[in-house]
Amino acid sequence: MAIESLLAAFEIWGILICSGIGIYYLVVKRINNKADALMCIMQFVMAALLTFDVATVLCDGVPGQNPHNVFEFSMFATVLLQFTMAALYIAYVKYLARGLKAAQVISIIAYFFCAISVLLFAISAKYTNWFYYIDEQNQYFRGEYYVFSLILSFGAYLFVIIEIILNARRLKAKQVVSLFIYVIFPFIMMVLQVIFKPDIGLVDIGMSISLIIIFIVINVRVSYMETELNRKVLQQNMVLLNQNKVIAEKKEEIENLQLNMVITQMQPHFVFNVLNIIYYLCAKDTKLAQTAIDRFSSYLRANIDSLVTDELAPFSKELEHVKNYLDLEKLRFDDELTIEYDIGPSDFHVPMLVVQPLAENAVKHGIAKCPNGGKLIIRTIEDYDNFYIYVIDNGVGFDPNKKHADDGRSHIGIENVRIRIEKRVNGKLELFSKKGKGTTAVITIPKLPGEKHGDRPDDEISDTDAGIVSE
Numbered sequence: 001m002a003i004e005s006l007l008a009a010f011e012i013w014g015i016l017i018c019s020g021i022g023i024y025y026l027v028v029k030r031i032n033n034k035a036d037a038l039m040c041i042m043q044f045v046m047a048a049l050l051t052f053d054v055a056t057v058l059c060d061g062v063p064g065q066n067p068h069n070v071f072e073f074s075m076f077a078t079v080l081l082q083f084t085m086a087a088l089y090i091a092y093v094k095y096l097a098r099g100l101k102a103a104q105v106i107s108i109i110a111y112f113f114c115a116i117s118v119l120l121f122a123i124s125a126k127y128t129n130w131f132y133y134i135d136e137q138n139q140y141f142r143g144e145y146y147v148f149s150l151i152l153s154f155g156a157y158l159f160v161i162i163e164i165i166l167n168a169r170r171l172k173a174k175q176v177v178s179l180f181i182y183v184i185f186p187f188i189m190m191v192l193q194v195i196f197k198p199d200i201g202l203v204d205i206g207m208s209i210s211l212i213i214i215f216i217v218i219n220v221r222v223s224y225m226e227t228e229l230n231r232k233v234l235q236q237n238m239v240l241l242n243q244n245k246v247i248a249e250k251k252e253e254i255e256n257l258q259l260n261m262v263i264t265q266m267q268p269h270f271v272f273n274v275l276n277i278i279y280y281l282c283a284k285d286t287k288l289a290q291t292a293i294d295r296f297s298s299y300l301r302a303n304i305d306s307l308v309t310d311e312l313a314p315f316s317k318e319l320e321h322v323k324n325y326l327d328l329e330k331l332r333f334d335d336e337l338t339i340e341y342d343i344g345p346s347d348f349h350v351p352m353l354v355v356q357p358l359a360e361n362a363v364k365h366g367i368a369k370c371p372n373g374g375k376l377i378i379r380t381i382e383d384y385d386n387f388y389i390y391v392i393d394n395g396v397g398f399d400p401n402k403k404h405a406d407d408g409r410s411h412i413g414i415e416n417v418r419i420r421i422e423k424r425v426n427g428k429l430e431l432f433s434k435k436g437k438g439t440t441a442v443i444t445i446p447k448l449p450g451e452k453h454g455d456r457p458d459d460e461i462s463d464t465d466a467g468i469v470s471e
């Protein structure tokens with residue numbers, strides 16, 4: 001009797017723990033899927049099963065009709081809940097693994113087997129003494145076919161094993177091991193039940209222990225997964241922060257590049273020269289002075305706009321800006337500066353302020369240094385893959401083999417143009433020059449897929465326009 005009391009104490013603890021886990025799922029963890037819902041139900045069913053098992057121990061040998069009724073009901077309820085637990089566990093494995101069709105067929109067969117087993121126990125308890133019986137003194141005795149009842153229980157667990165094996169490839173190794181615990185502990189208890197034959201059912205204790213262990217293993221795994229998820233989220237946040245930092249640095253670099261570009265373009269000497277020209281024109285030719293003011297304001301507006309946005313601009317707009325600048329320079333140099341526009345294709349886009357700096361370099365460092373002035377050509381052509389913008393002068397040129405510092409040109413503005421063309425349109429800027437002959441700057445703008453038409457250019461730049469040699 002001491003052993004039965006000890007086992008009953010184990011079951012009472014099992015009732016408390018399983019009930020607590022069920023409440024934990026309802027109140028704390030919250031139920032997010034069918035597997036969680038089934039685990040919660042199994043914990044409460046296990047608590048009820050242990051409660052009825054304890055009731056059978058308390059009523060065993062107690063005289064009276066009421067204890068006898070409680071004993072009979074508790075025995076039947078215990079058997080019913082044992083097979084119910086097997087069916088629930090099979091469903092739990094199926095939902096945990098999102099089972100295959102073959103596993104779902106086995107599940108249906110297992111449910112049917114459990115139902116038939118419960119029916120056999122019900123018939124036996126009511127009309128026969130095959131598995132167990134309760135005598136007039138309200139004492140429990142095992143029937144002639146008690147071992148067969150254990151075989152039925154083993155059959156239910158066999159279906160559990162098959163279900164786990166069929167779904168094993170959809171589960172992780174730790175999950176498979178934890179699920180087999182539910183088979184291992186009850187099976188061990190079943191063997192001990194046959195060997196030692198205690199009055200209390202050891203299988204129920206084994207089921208409760210295994211269910212508690214599975215809960216612990218699953219929650220440890222979930223906690224590990226949450227920790228790993230938090231770690232990955234933290235790593236991703238760090239990556240995003242670094243990316244944002246790099247983006248911010250690049251943005252600042254582009255803004256500084258734009259500012260340097262505008263500062264480079266708005267040379268003080270050029271502004272002062274234009275203002276002086278307008279000052280003299282106001283006295284000599286007011287209409288021309290008004291035109292000059294209009295050109296100058298448009299020139300300044302385009303430079304300021306480039307600070308606000310770095311969007312691509314139609315080439316026609318860029319060409320208008322170049323014309324405003326060259327018209328102002330024409331007022332200064334008069335006949336010493338000849339300007340020619342040979343515009344072919346114009347329906348494409350370029351970064352803002354990439355042509356005007358090249359034109360300014362041509363005037364300032366090429367034509368202005370020639371005693372008799374010179375000629376500037378702005379030309380556009382295209383082939384199947386690219387648009388080309390040529391800025392050609394027949395000025396003094398420079399030696400491309402010498403260092404940039406020796407030729408007196410404004411390489412800050414040129415480098416700004418080169419970088420912006422590369423970054424914004426994946427294009428390129430090339431400079432060709434020959435000392436005493438002139439300089440040609442070529443901007444290459446790759447075409448978009450819908451723009452690819454036209455033949456390869458067959459016209460070459462003549463030496464009369466500019467002497468061109470590769471750097």
